[in-house]
Amino acid sequence: MRLASTxxxxxxxxxxxxxxxxxxxxxxxxxxxxxxxxxxxYLLGTKVDFSGMHNSINDCKLAFYHGFQExxxxxxxxxxxxxxxxxxxxxxxxxxxxxxxxLETFAIVKRAIEYSYYFxxxxxxxxxxxxxxxxxxxxxxxxxPERQALKDALNLVGFREVALNDADTTVFLERQxxxxxxxxxxxxxxxxxAASILQExxxxxxxxxxxxxxYACGAKTGERKWTVGLQHPxxxxxxxxxxxxxxxxxATSGDYERYKFIDGKRYHHIIDPRTGMPSDRxxxxxxxxxxxxxxxxxxxxxxxxxxxxxxxxxxxDALFVSATGTIDCSSKLRRKFVVDFFE
Amino acid sequence: xxxxxxLRNMAAIGSGAALAKTAPxxxxxxxxxxxxxxxxxxxxxxxxxxxELESLVQRLNLTQQPLEFSEYxxxxxxxxxxxxxxxxxxxxxxNLNGVTPSLLQTAAKRLRLPRPVDNPTVFSIATKRPxxxxxxxxxxxxxxxxxxxxxxxxxxxxxLPGMRGEVVLNVSGGQASVSDATCKHQTCVKLGKxxxxxxxxxxxxxxxxxxxxxxxxxxxxxxAF
Numbered sequence: 001m002r003l004a005s006t007x008x009x010x011x012x013x014x015x016x017x018x019x020x021x022x023x024x025x026x027x028x029x030x031x032x033x034x035x036x037x038x039x040x041x042y043l044l045g046t047k048v049d050f051s052g053m054h055n056s057i058n059d060c061k062l063a064f065y066h067g068f069q070e071x072x073x074x075x076x077x078x079x080x081x082x083x084x085x086x087x088x089x090x091x092x093x094x095x096x097x098x099x100x101x102x103l104e105t106f107a108i109v110k111r112a113i114e115y116s117y118y119f120x121x122x123x124x125x126x127x128x129x130x131x132x133x134x135x136x137x138x139x140x141x142x143x144x145p146e147r148q149a150l151k152d153a154l155n156l157v158g159f160r161e162v163a164l165n166d167a168d169t170t171v172f173l174e175r176q177x178x179x180x181x182x183x184x185x186x187x188x189x190x191x192x193x194a195a196s197i198l199q200e201x202x203x204x205x206x207x208x209x210x211x212x213x214x215y216a217c218g219a220k221t222g223e224r225k226w227t228v229g230l231q232h233p234x235x236x237x238x239x240x241x242x243x244x245x246x247x248x249x250x251a252t253s254g255d256y257e258r259y260k261f262i263d264g265k266r267y268h269h270i271i272d273p274r275t276g277m278p279s280d281r282x283x284x285x286x287x288x289x290x291x292x293x294x295x296x297x298x299x300x301x302x303x304x305x306x307x308x309x310x311x312x313x314x315x316x317d318a319l320f321v322s323a324t325g326t327i328d329c330s331s332k333l334r335r336k337f338v339v340d341f342f343e
Numbered sequence: 344x345x346x347x348x349x350l351r352n353m354a355a356i357g358s359g360a361a362l363a364k365t366a367p368x369x370x371x372x373x374x375x376x377x378x379x380x381x382x383x384x385x386x387x388x389x390x391x392x393x394x395e396l397e398s399l400v401q402r403l404n405l406t407q408q409p410l411e412f413s414e415y416x417x418x419x420x421x422x423x424x425x426x427x428x429x430x431x432x433x434x435x436x437x438n439l440n441g442v443t444p445s446l447l448q449t450a451a452k453r454l455r456l457p458r459p460v461d462n463p464t465v466f467s468i469a470t471k472r473p474x475x476x477x478x479x480x481x482x483x484x485x486x487x488x489x490x491x492x493x494x495x496x497x498x499x500x501x502x503l504p505g506m507r508g509e510v511v512l513n514v515s516g517g518q519a520s521v522s523d524a525t526c527k528h529q530t531c532v533k534l535g536k537x538x539x540x541x542x543x544x545x546x547x548x549x550x551x552x553x554x555x556x557x558x559x560x561x562x563x564x565x566x567a568f
Binding site for chain 2: 031032033034035036037038039040041042045046047049051053056057058061139141142207209212213214220221226227228229230231236237239242250251252254256257258259286
């Protein structure tokens, strides 16, 4: 009797354990799927692509929505193409009066001026009159400017004649006709802001591509970093190289996107602020950096001055394709990134 | 759009799967092959549909590898429905028994599928399909799919209405190119011909994107330029 009771208790205990285990197992969530969510919008005068890895499509989409909203907000603030932007208001007040702007606008203009000083005028945020003269902005035709018109526009370029007042966040362009153009910095800044917004909204692994400028955050999966292809500057549809990217920005300045052939010569949109002419030292320069803003500015600067003229070349990782097509990148760059070149 | 057309079109748009033009063969199996799978949903209830799709993916136990999610809009009246392509075969959830068809039936019931809807959204969840052949050119205006063409088509000076004017498309010899566009920089014209999956020609001012359907041929996640 005692033996039977013990056996019964053992069986009951076994069944109870089995039942408990079954219900515990059924209560455990299955491992969540990982989605690569993609979305695109036309912003900042280009196509912006977000690609993020997340367990929840809706959470990722919501983060993307906020990221796109942020970029749209910055476009309204910083675009010189929009007559109602703060940058356009500054330009409209040139030679007349200081213009009070939001702290954020003031800060980016101030940084752009600091970059202009740092690069000794080879990058100049007051390049607006030259860009307008060439017709690379707005609706006008791209055309080779008359010599006198070029001289007049060059005369209006000068970052030293921008008065910034920290106390009341006003910006004053001292001569009438001067124009700020944040083309070499604003897109990078917008990418950085969008990257922050995505992270704040719980997306930690993503890649942002705004018209070819990129910020890669985290990794695609546990085993794989983001893989970026670099467009060949002279072979449309073909790659020059591929590399892996993680927590870094990549920006390229090239002569192959916005250009026009006039009398058999290529005239592109990256204007040397010293000569007023498109810089012809490189086909493309790609910069690898911690922030997209920095990469954007450096790519513009290095494209204009070229590797051999750049005094500050060693401070940054860059890949040059010279005017003759020679590829050159620092050994530091080769050590840091797995860069595979195509033949 | 009839249900059968939806099935054929969705399979072709998203996966580039080698589906015959005639009625596709149907799968009777129990499980799905998690390495080559494409789930499409055409719906007018996007928020609910995404939750349902996520739940379905989890129940189908498709958690072994990352899944690509994408979406776009369609204009006009279409038949909303759910489609699962396993390899190159469609799982006909309406006429089959088993675990997978049953899960699809439940999702379809919750989303009241199939039924005619206006201006729906198409959601697509797919595994990577390296080496997919370039078969179709998808044309988007903004985020709306406006046209789908076979890459084998011979097409000359085909106008695509854009936001500011038009983009003129040519398809010949398995390659797509833009010969003219109502825009200043003509970047899409200068980009030349595309023929590989994942390649695209974009006219920013017109917000027209001409994309070869399928996985990026170079195996990259994005392109710096």
